[in-house]
Amino acid sequence: MIKESELKDGISAIIPTYKGEKYISKLLDSLINQNMDSNLFEAIFIVNGEIDSTPDIIKEYQKNNPEVNIILTESEKGVCNARNKGIELASRKYCIFIDDDDYISDNYFEEVYKHVKPNRIVLGTFYDIDEDSGEVIYSYMTPQLLENSGIVENPYNKIKDAIVITTNKIIPTINVKNSKFNPELTNGVDIAYYANFYPENDFEFYVVNKDIEANYYRLWRHGSISRQDLSYEFNINNRLKVINDINEGLKKAKTPEIKSFIESLTGGQVIKINEYIEKCPQDYTRILKEVLSYNYDFFPYKYLNENLSELNNDKRELIISYAFSPTNTTTSNVVAKRILSEKRNIDVICASLDDLKKDFSLEKVVLEYIINKFTVKSDFSTEWNNISNFINEGIKLINNYERIYSRANFPHSHFLALEYKLKNPDTYWRAEFSDPLIYTFGNRH
Structure with missing residues (x-):
């Protein structure tokens, strides 16, 4: 494994290319025209898949611009294989992934390089270029970068979209060399890569001020791999x-x-x-x-x-269960298993039951199906005043459901469901009993 001390100062640009003859010259021109000292960066082009005239175009640029470190190689088919090959060859302390139909402003490398540090990722500003009109337009992530500069606090919220695209970021190469793109993926590779890359590294994120205009330009191509037809x-x-x-x-x-x-x-x-x-x-x-x-x-x-x-539409089914996860009772577990078996979005109303034991492991799974969870503050009791409290407080929290489901070992659930049904007679009520509810636990009628 390579050591950081073995890497040279500067930037390695890792550029997969597949049948890029129509666009590659624009990128090559932007690399040739960089303001940064050409000894401080290298451009690694990795040809993958079917060959067109792209290698010949790159070789011509190599010949005419010997002062620029342009490297041409090839890999097995697929953008992930190409990027992994580029990662292997990268020899500078920092690297960037660039797509072959994109390009960068003349000052991009120079300006982002001013802010590099170990354990820091540096981003420029990002724009789209409409393939048909050539117009510079905002992408969905452009506002995030325009609104932030310098070290970004809470980056996983403020610049979330910008940090999960593969391009437009300078990354410490030593960290990248400990990672790989998944060659089994043909799309969504950026999301998959960074979902695994960030947890393994503790980075801070720095955005170059928009006034510097260190810009990354992405060609917005109709029918690109991320905008495929439905299948x-x-x-x-x-x-x-x-x-x-x-x-x-x-x-x-x-x-x-x-x-x-x-x-x-x-x-x-x-x-x-x-x-x-x-x-x-x-x-x-x-x-x-x-x-x-x-x-x-x-x-x-x-x-x-x-x-x-319409995710918060109250018309989905409401589950009424006095005891519910994480409260650890048989009723809680039965209702949770029903939710898991039916795999439908639901709302839930239950009692807090803070005086009973809790099991958060089952709740963790069930919560993935729950849109809204309403909780009535209550300790456990089967006395009528406790049941009445669950009815009166619960009915204030819920409305406009076309379907309700109540589950009882504990009668509170059915009483609240009955109250709701009486107030909303058109609602479909599904009730499930574990035992006859003629007597309470204390054998009281």
Whole structure:
């Protein structure tokens, strides 16, 4: 394994290229025109897949610009294999990934390099270039970078989108050499890579001031790999593979901030899954079986097959269960297992029951399905005044449900459900009993 002392000062640009003949000259020109001393950077082009005239174009630039360190090599097919080959060859202390149809401003390397430090990632400003018009436009992550400069506090929230694209960031090479892109992935590779890269490293993030105009320009190409047509392979199989890698990263998370950040990366993948389900609802059961086959530690089931704009719609089913996870009772466990078996988004109302034992392990799994959890403050008792309190306080918290479900060993649940049904006669009420409820635990009628 290479030591940091063996790396030279400067920047290694790692550039996979696949049939890039139409765009590569723009990038090469931007590298040739960098204000930085050409001895301080190298550009590693990795040709992967089918060959066009791209290698010849790069060789011509090598010939005409011998002062610039342009390296041309090749790898097995696939952008991940290409980037991994570039990582192996990188010889400078810092590196950047650049796509072959993108380019950078003349001062980009010079300005970002002013702020490099070990354990720091430096980002420039990011813009899209419309392929048809050539117009410079904001990407979805541009505002994040314009609104922040210098060291960013809470980067996993403030610049979340900017730090999970592969490009536009200078990274300490020694850290990158301890990582790899997953060659089994054909898309979503950036999310999968950084979901595993960040938990293994404790970075601070620095954004170069927008007034410096150290700009990274991404060509917005219609039909690029991240904007493919709807298909089971792209929207389901590939998304589940990416979520699997995200779960691997989640296991490495050392802080609640990183854990929450990595969990949130599943959201974009589920959006693509939902796009497919909306068009092909007949495949929903098949998709759910695929999801379950991975046995994920974390999957945001509550977003699956949901219109995200209506996620807090109160018309989903309400579960009424006086005892509910993490309260450790038979009723809590039975209701939790029912939720896990039905795998549908639900709301829950329960009592706090702080005086009873808790088991947070089951709650961790069940919470993935719960949109809203309403809790009535109450210690455990089967006295009527306690049941009455659960009814009166609970009815204030809930409204507008088309379906309710109540589960009782404890009668509180059915009494609250009855009260709701009387007030909302059109609501469908599903009630489940574990025992006849003629007598209380104290054998009182």
